[in-house]
Amino acid sequence: MTTDLLWPRYAVPTDLTTIEAVPLRDRGLPESTYALLTRAARMWPDRLALTILPDGARWRQPLQRSFSELLDDVHRYANLLHHLGVRRHDAVALMAPNCADLIPATLAAQLAGIAAPINAAQSPQHIAELLRRSGARVLVTAGPELAPETWEAAHQIAVSRKVDAVLVLRPTGAAGAPADLPEVDGVRIGYLSAMSADIDSSDFIGDPPRGFDVAALFHTGGTTGVPKLAAHTHDNEVADAWMLAANSSWDSDSVVFAALPLFHVNALMVTLLAPLFKGQGVVWAGPLGYRDPILSSEFWKIVTHYRIASMSAVPTVYAALAQRPVDADISTLRFAMVGASPLPTALIEKFQDHTGVPLLEGYGLTEATCASARSFPDAPRPGSVGVRMPYQQVKVVRVRDDGTWDDLPTGATGVLAISGPTVFAGYVAGHDEYGPVLDGMGRLVDGWLDTGDLARIDSDGFIYLVGRAKDVIIRGGHNIDPAVVEDVLLDHPQVTAVSAVGRPDAHAGEVPVAYVTVVADADITARELQAWASERVPERAAAPKAVTILPALPVTAVGKLYKLALRADATRRELEHALATVVGIDTIQASVEDGSILATVEIDGPAGEPTVKAILDRYAINWKVTVRT
Incomplete structure (x- = not known):
């Protein structure tokens, strides 16, 4: 594996041509996420890999692990899973907020079997159904000290015999004797650290995964109905992690900040796997992540102290940081990444003007592993989420009623489709003796993924999202992009966040309305904001019929606006x-x-x-x- 092949220049969009002149298979990528970790531990054994903050208040008292220590933890936990009967096609459920042990436990689950992260904020019925669909018989979960409500849910899972073993996590840096855990007949329950303490950490005792093996099952969304489980192979994850790491703005000295929950693909791909490629250190926030009010108030000091070079967050985080005074030297922060949803231009400008830090948009979705498009500091294209990443292809199509596709020309608006090495293997539709049975469920057509997003692609390859197909407001047959309303309202100095949606209308089918949050000392009324927007939207049809001021906009567990x-x-x-x-x-x-x-x-x-x-x-x-x- 030569450095030249592994790290081509990737600084501007036109570099794609040169990069793709070399087939991806010739670049010598590691075969699995485990091989990626062992490579990092071999190349930089003593370099600091993880700095985990116990919580926002104790950000100066982290627990730290080198790359070799991280590999030891992964071996120990994976061997424990193997002793518990986990094999290559068996899922291990992980349900806990971020903490020091969850990181190696996630990698260990991918080594011994298949990692199946679960958002504990879901209903008990949804959690039970995800366990059933994944087939997991081992649950790694937060204990009573770390997250009492999650522990209670996990205990009920054990009592109902939905799993055979429950491995419990303590808070980062926990001291003293842990709380006693109840006994449940037929279910093995114990603290992960204690149960693995005497297990060999020198190597993995089972068969290591191969590229085509399933590495993880990620639930998609989780806000409506029972989420589907999208299967990522090791090839998917390694390829996407390399595409992220290949960014020429990232070097081995770039410290990355991580605060999104590990049940979200962004946390796994952008802030765990991608940094392994170049041996970058990652500073992990505590269990509340960006929702920790003390972390938010101390954030710029944390950037200075740990010399953070990049961060990844969702739009709501940047909206909040744009309001917080910069009370420290943040010159190490080269860029910030966002990709959970399209970002209004007004918010980008507010954040950049406030901090001086470039805010780079990207685009991705769980079914394409994580990242499929990125922006460049030296090639800005306002309104765009960037251009496709190496070895991924994109196009815009019209989906006919019979399910067939017609490719659309450059500049036309339609459904965005993606192909390439990061497209997922399918959703879990069942299980057989070989593991999960996967099905594209209508999302895959001849190797292309229907993203469900409306977009257009310009002649230079820049992608412009119009919105989710289901989010478009259709007024009397006229399609209205919610961003048209949102951008105008975000320009108002007293508005901090906006979400525009369609309201049912007896005559037009739908009409646009907007929900906003405002600054603490705002003196603006909803009617005044409605008038402001109506005077400024680029088309009369987009003028909002109503504006509602809320104390906070509803969001999902990872901070996406919940329209x-x-x-x-x-x-x-x-x-x-x-x-x-x-x-x-x-x-x-x-x-x-x-x-x-x-x-x-x-x-x-x-x-x-x-x-x-x-x-x-x-x-x-x-x-x-x-x-x-």
């Missing part, structure tokens, strides 16, 4: 207005059901039922009426 919740709220508000004069209405609700909005109207008796149904029929929504007797 479905806002669409549900907009639906409820519209129906409350439409049904205001109907006698006998008891409650009006709108909820998210399997990715769509369901409106439910409860009435006190059958007399008003025909009137209610006649009004609801005017809207293109799912609804039901229940009669109280």
Whole structure:
């Protein structure tokens, strides 16, 4: 593996041509995430790999691990999993906030079997279903000291015999005797550190994974219905990690800051696997991540102290940091990355003007492992999420009703499709003697992935996202990009965050409405903001019919704006207005059901039922009426 082949120049978009002149298979990438880790431990055994902060208040008291120590931990934990019966095609569920032991436990799960991270914030029913779909019989989870609510959920899983073993994690740097753990007949329960203490750490006792083996099962979204499990192979993860690490702005001295939860692909790929390629140190936030208020207040001091060179976060984090005074020397911070959702131009400008740090947009999704497009500091293209990454191909297509695709020309808007070595192997549809049975479930067509995102690609290859196909506001057959409304409102000096969605309308199908948060001392009203936006949107159809000020916009566990919740709220508000004069209405609700909005109207008796149904029929929504007797 030569340095020249492994690290071509990758600083501007035009470098892609030269990079791809060498086939990816000739670049000598490690065969698996385990091989990637062993390479790092061999090349930089004593270099600092991990600096884990216990929490925001104790950021000066981290626990630290070198690359060789990290490999020892991974060997020890993987060998424990092997002793517990985990083999190559067996999943290991991991349900805990970030802490020192979760990092090597995740890598160990990929070494001994398949890692299946779970967001503990989901409902017990969803967690149980994800365990069933993954087939995991071993659960690595937070203990009572680290996350009491997560531990309680894990204990209930053990009591219900959904797993055979529960390996419990303590907080980073925990001192003193741990809390006693209850016994459950037929289920082995113990602290991971104690159960692995006497296990050999010199090597892995099982068969190491190969490139085509499944490395991880990531649940997609988790905000509606029961999330699907997307399968990543070791080839997928190593290739995408290399594409990220190949960035010429990253060198071996670049310290990376990590605070997103490890059940999200961004945390695994951008801040764990990619740094292994060049031996970069990573500073990990505590269990609350960016949601830790003390971490946020101390953030710029942390950047200075640890000489952070880059960071990865979601838009809501940068919106908050753009409001926080820069009270330290942050000259080491070369760039910040964002890619969870399209970022309004106004927010980019606010952050960069406030900090002087370039904010680089990217694009990716779980089904393409993580990252598929990136921006460049020296080749800005406002409004774009960048150009495709090496060895990945992109195009825009029209999806016909029968499921077939038509490729669209340069500049046309359609569904973004991706092909290449990072496209996932499929969703888990079942299990057989060879492990998970995978199915593209309509997302894969001849090796191309239907992203579900609307986009256009210009003549230079820059990708412009129009939005999720389901997020586009369709007013009387006219497509409205929510970003048109959001960008205008973000230009208002008292607005800190915006999300525009479609509200049901009896005449136009949908009309745009906006939800905003404002600065603490704001004196602006919702009506004034509506007027502000209406005067400035580029087209009359995009003028918001209403603006609602909220204390905070709803977000998912990883900080993505949760537009479905806002669409549900907009639906409820519209129906409350439409049904205001109907006698006998008891409650009006709108909820998210399997990715769509369901409106439910409860009435006190059958007399008003025909009137209610006649009004609801005017809207293109799912609804039901229940009669109280």
